[in-house]
Amino acid sequence: MNVSMSLSLDNTKNAFAYKTNAELRRANFLFSIIQNSFIVSLATKCTPFLMKSGLPINGLIRSTIFNQFVGGETLEESARVTKQLGSYGVQVILDYGVEAKEGEENFDNVTEKIIEAVEFAATQKNIPFVSVKLTGLASMSLLEKLNEAPRLRSGIHDSEADDAAWERVKERMYAICDVANEKGIGILLDAEETWIQDPIDRIAIELMAVYNKEKVVVYNTYQLYRHDRFHFLKISHKIAQEGKFLLGAKLVRGAYMEKERLRAQQNGYTSPIQSIKELTDQDFNAAAAYCIENRDSMALILASHNEQSNLLIVDLMAKNKLSNNDAHVHFSQLYGMSDPITFNMATEGYNVSKYLPFGPIGDVIPYLMRRAEENSSVNGQTNRELLFIRKELARRKSKK
Numbered sequence: 542m543n544v545s546m547s548l549s550l551d552n553t554k555n556a557f558a559y560k561t562n563a564e565l566r567r568a569n570f571l572f573s574i575i576q577n578s579f580i581v582s583l584a585t586k587c588t589p590f591l592m593k594s595g596l597p598i599n600g601l602i603r604s605t606i607f608n609q610f611v612g613g614e615t616l617e618e619s620a621r622v623t624k625q626l627g628s629y630g631v632q633v634i635l636d637y638g639v640e641a642k643e644g645e646e647n648f649d650n651v652t653e654k655i656i657e658a659v660e661f662a663a664t665q666k667n668i669p670f671v672s673v674k675l676t677g678l679a680s681m682s683l684l685e686k687l688n689e690a691p692r693l694r695s696g697i698h699d700s701e702a703d704d705a706a707w708e709r710v711k712e713r714m715y716a717i718c719d720v721a722n723e724k725g726i727g728i729l730l731d732a733e734e735t736w737i738q739d740p741i742d743r744i745a746i747e748l749m750a751v752y753n754k755e756k757v758v759v760y761n762t763y764q765l766y767r768h769d770r771f772h773f774l775k776i777s778h779k780i781a782q783e784g785k786f787l788l789g790a791k792l793v794r795g796a797y798m799e800k801e802r803l804r805a806q807q808n809g810y811t812s813p814i815q816s817i818k819e820l821t822d823q824d825f826n827a828a829a830a831y832c833i834e835n836r837d838s839m840a841l842i843l844a845s846h847n848e849q850s851n852l853l854i855v856d857l858m859a860k861n862k863l864s865n866n867d868a869h870v871h872f873s874q875l876y877g878m879s880d881p882i883t884f885n886m887a888t889e890g891y892n893v894s895k896y897l898p899f900g901p902i903g904d905v906i907p908y909l910m911r912r913a914e915e916n917s918s919v920n921g922q923t924n925r926e927l928l929f930i931r932k933e934l935a936r937r938k939s940k941k
């Protein structure tokens with residue numbers, strides 16, 4: 542059993558062994574550009590319009606931000622990245638990155654794509670999970686209604702059409718989970734905005750009660766930038782124990798902070814978001830520690846680029862004498878970000894993955910814009926990325 546007492550996450554030689562000098566220089570250039578919030582804000586506004594206008598900007602997007610953050614347009618294209626990551630002991634969470642395309646036909650298509658991804662994952666050694674965004678399978682307006690309507694939520698039918706639409710959403714999720722269960726692949730339900738999150742939580746718990754009896758197939762995502770979520774994690778755990786199933790918990794800080802705060806302000810309700818970052822950090826770390834303490838009845842996916850949070854859990858694993866590759870503890874970072882965490886942890890034998898989106902360029906634009914935005918703030922992730930990329934470029938230069 543390999544139990545690590547200390548782990549260093551700043552070895553850039555390990556972190557970027559999979560990147561050529563030219564690729565590293567491209568990453569350096571890209572992160573330098575998206576550090577500029579003015580450029581990002583302009584690009585975020587113009588890109589969808591430029592894509593629709595038919596201007597030939599696909600090539601530019603593909604050779605820059607798409608290649609940095611996305612596995613490919615198809616499963617076949619993503620297979621190359623998956624194999625490459627696998628050769629360094631890095632696992633993959635596959636994500637069909639098409640977001641919020643409305644219409645029943647689109648929802649059925651996304652379901653098919655996700656099932657294909659699950660089937661593909663089962664043929665690869667290093668893809669334990671496939672992620673699902675419920676907004677890919679259900680209309681925003683239905684989810685908002687379900688979030689708001691307690692009578693509908695409790696099973697009293699306000700509208701037959703809505704009820705039938707919700708039944709179809711459930712059928713899609715059951716179809717995905719049936720295949721995942723049979724093939725031994727985990728399904729991660731992403732967390733989204735608070736005004737649609739309640740039906741996501743409800744279906745997650747329902748599916749866990751069905752599929753997580755002996756092993757953890759279904760995971761829900763908990764956003765600890767919400768001040769109610771640590772409490773909700775504990776409630777979910779209690780429900781799981783009473784229902785005699787295992788809880789799958791993917792922990793994130795949360796991706797929609799500005800949007801959440803703005804909406805709360807505009808609509809005059811208390812923001813669901815913690816007032817300061819330190820409180821988010823505190824709850825995130827406490828929730829992760831809670832999962833380790835309850836490791837026998839729950840499985841944790843720590844989805845974070847925060848070094849302290851990752852190291853904290855590594856230390857707790859050692860203190861609890863869990864092996865580095867404990868089946869109930871998994872770490873994950875987004876593809877294109879935080880390679881020092883991912884690759885150094887993989888070297889030490891932890892279960893660690895890249896969250897790898899795939900999909901047609903035009904359809905993954907919202908995902909790409911989110912990555913650009915979260916990397917554009919002065920205190921954001923970019924400084925960390927640039928620091929490590931430049932350190933590695935300098936190290937390679939000094940070797941010549």
Ligand SMILES: Cc1cc2nc3c(=O)[nH]c(=O)nc-3n(C[C@H](O)[C@H](O)[C@H](O)COP(=O)(O)OP(=O)(O)OC[C@H]3O[C@@H](n4cnc5c(N)ncnc54)[C@H](O)[C@@H]3O)c2cc1C
Nearest residue numbers: 731732793794795796817818821844845846847873875896
């Ligand atoms: C594998 C993976 C899967 C993910 N899946 C999801 C998902 O399903 N749903 C989702 O919403 N996000 C998801 N994310 C994104 C995630 O929520 C974070 O936005 C991102 O990872 C940054 O947080 P961090 O822990 O990596 O790092 P950090 O840089 O330490 O934290 C930044 C985060 O802290 C919080 N924060 C920043 N400033 C403040 C403030 N002033 N007050 C309160 N909180 C603050 C915000 O959440 C911000 O994103 C995922 C991330 C990863 C790596």
